[in-house]
Amino acid sequence: MKLKQNLTKSLFASSAAFTLLALGIVTGFIVVNGIHVIDWEFLFSLPKDSGSDGGIFPMILSTVYLILITGAISIPVGVGSAVYISQYTSNEKIINLVRFISQVLSSVPSIVFGLFGLAFLVFFLKMGWSIFVAGIVLSLMAIPTIFQVSEVTFQTIPEIYKEGCYAMGASKWQTITTVLLPIAIPGILTGIILAITRAISEAAAVMYVVGSSLDIPISIFDTGRPLPLHLYVLASEGISMSNAYGTATVLIIIVLSITLISNITVNHYQKRIMGCLN
Amino acid sequence: MNLRRYSKKKGFLKLIRKEYLIEKGFFTLAMVMIATVLLMFAFVVIESLPAFGHSGFFNFLVGLRWSPDMNIFGIFPMIVGSILTTAISLIIAVPMSVSCAIYLEEMAPAKLKDYFKPVIQTLAGIPSVIYGFFGLTLIAPIIRNIFGGSGFSILTASVVLALMILPTIISLSQDAIKSVPNQFREASFGLGSTQWQCIKYIILPTALPGIITAVILGMGRAVGETLAVLMLAGNVSVIPSSLASPIRTLTSNIALEMGYATGIHYSALFATGVILFMVIMVLMIVSTLCSK
Structure with missing residues (x-):
């Protein structure tokens, strides 16, 4: 009996260890191979010979632009819809419709967003290929995540805070800005970080709308090539494996550091908020 | 009537109008998401119609050959x-x-x-x-x-x-x-x-x-x-x-x-x-x- 118990336990433990090991190998393998490629010159110089030599500065810049554009569009729409659904309307039909639509939107494969971006934004609206168009496409992908996480966060705020605020004569807008949003910010921030990191790791949705040029994008209306797309091109066309490892490592470091820093900030803020409330 | 008298005194109407505009603003944001999905769906479907018309929906679905240069599409x-x-x-x-x-x-x-x-x-x-x-x-x-x-x-x-x-x-x-x-x-x-x-x-x-x-x-x-x-x-x-x-x-x-x-x-x-x-x-x- 005891033996069987121990056997079960070690079986599960080894399967968990194997799973985590496999995931560790993926990141470890790439970082170990790529870390020696990275130096200041790699980070801050232009690519040469279509990326087989030189650095990745334009790609880093494109990715930074994409973070800003995606944030600027998807945060207001995502959080705003969540505020409307959780605070303003009690119409079940609208609530269910918006929830259903956000579910549909979040389950659409990224390449379909790319198709839509190319056919509608680039060709139909004649906006041409640019980082801005790619930003719009990525925002569409980010909105449902931000909406869903924000809505859940608003729902977990106890009614009593809202009622207390109304009782002191505050208007709805004042209640939202002074009471609800500050409490909800850690949750909303988690959703935003999740959505943005997914957006900047996305290559399929942007590959046909961003223009994929190797020049430095001066403004957001220029063509560019974000890091994941650069990695894809380098690796699949076999241009340069060492630069591909370098690009992959930079991408992993960016994504991991955004996640890590935001987790720490959110935890810190949450503790402070909870300290005030108790 | 009462409301109007208050409003003249305290700018109450202004407050109500502001709240109304804010609500409409949030409503618009929520509708943006719905409009996007509908637009995306409509656009992708409309663009796909010529191909379905060319091969027929069923043949497109169960066709075994995909040769774009000969206009044969089966997925x-x-x-x-x-x-x-x-x-x-x-x-x-x-x-x-x-x-x-x-x-x-x-x-x-x-x-x-x-x-x-x-x-x-x-x-x-x-x-x-x-x-x-x-x-x-x-x-x-x-x-x-x-x-x-x-x-x-x-x-x-x-x-x-x-x-x-x-x-x-x-x-x-x-x-x-x-x-x-x-x-x-x-x-x-x-x-x-x-x-x-x-x-x-x-x-x-x-x-x-x-x-x-x-x-x-x-x-x-x-x-x-x-x-x-x-x-x-x-x-x-x-x-x-x-x-x-x-x-x-x-x-x-x-x-x-x-x-x-x-x-x-x-x-x-x-x-x-x-x-x-x-x-x-x-x-x-x-x-x-x-x-x-």
Whole structure:
């Protein structure tokens, strides 16, 4: 009996260890191979010979632009819809419709967003290929995540805070800005970080709308090539494996550091908020 | 009438108007999302109509040949490709991730659990193209050595897809297992069950709807994944003869040819998108039915 118990336990433990090991190998393998490629010159110089030599500065810049554009569009729409659904309307039909639509939107494969971006934004609206168009496409992908996480966060705020605020004569807008949003910010921030990191790791949705040029994008209306797309091109066309490892490592470091820093900030803020409330 | 008298005195009307405008503003934001989905859906469907008209919906679906230069469009091999890669990746990933979730929630020391939760969530954020690159440099050569051929095959793509969806399924199944009330465990142990019996008869059945949702979400990710599969599956549009033969999926079909397609060919890629969308919708409906 005891033996069987121990056997079960070690079986599960080894399967968990194997799973985590496999995931560790993926990141470890790439970082170990790529870390020696990275130096200041790699980070801050232009690519040469279509990326087989030189650095990745334009790609880093494109990715930074994409973070800003995606944030600027998807945060207001995502959080705003969540505020409307959780605070303003009690119409079940609208609530269910918006929830259903956000579910549909979040389950659409990224390449379909790319198709839509190319056919509608680039060709139909004649906006041409640019980082801005790619930003719009990525925002569409980010909105449902931000909406869903924000809505859940608003729902977990106890009614009593809202009622207390109304009782002191505050208007709805004042209640939202002074009471609800500050409490909800850690949750909303988690959703935003999740959505943005997914957006900047996305290559399929942007590959046909961003223009994929190797020049430095001066403004957001220029063509560019974000890091994941650069990695894809380098690796699949076999241009340069060492630069591909370098690009992959930079991408992993960016994504991991955004996640890590935001987790720490959110935890810190949450503790402070909870300290005030108790 | 009363309202109007107050309003003159205190600028009350101004306040009401401001609140009204704010409400309408939020309403507009919520409608933006709905409008986008409708627009996207309409646009993709309209663009796909010429291709469906050219080949006929049924022939498009079950046609075995895809030769754009001869205007023959059949996507059956790609449907098979998408289903096969997804199914094999689930066969690999589900047992691993569910047992990992059970270990972390039910057996692991509390410290280990606290430590691994953020690690797994972080791993879920690793870009899919990184997984593709990993498969290209490490998995494909291994498969090539074992099975021969080019190394770009169903098996390669499935193994990498499995790795990719592991964190998603682990973290969601963990939530499902955590939400099983503690009394259930206590009652089960009180009746003298072993830990394995408790897991098998109490925890798994109770957490099953949550675990199914987790699996379906992982499945959705696997079906919709484009670049990792594009880099690894070999992209030949034929019905495969073995697990080591190359294959093309619906997503990679779009990504491969979008760059240069024109006319009916261009439209056929949108039609592929429509089919892909339908597959995903079916999965979503099944998952809603399962979790009820």
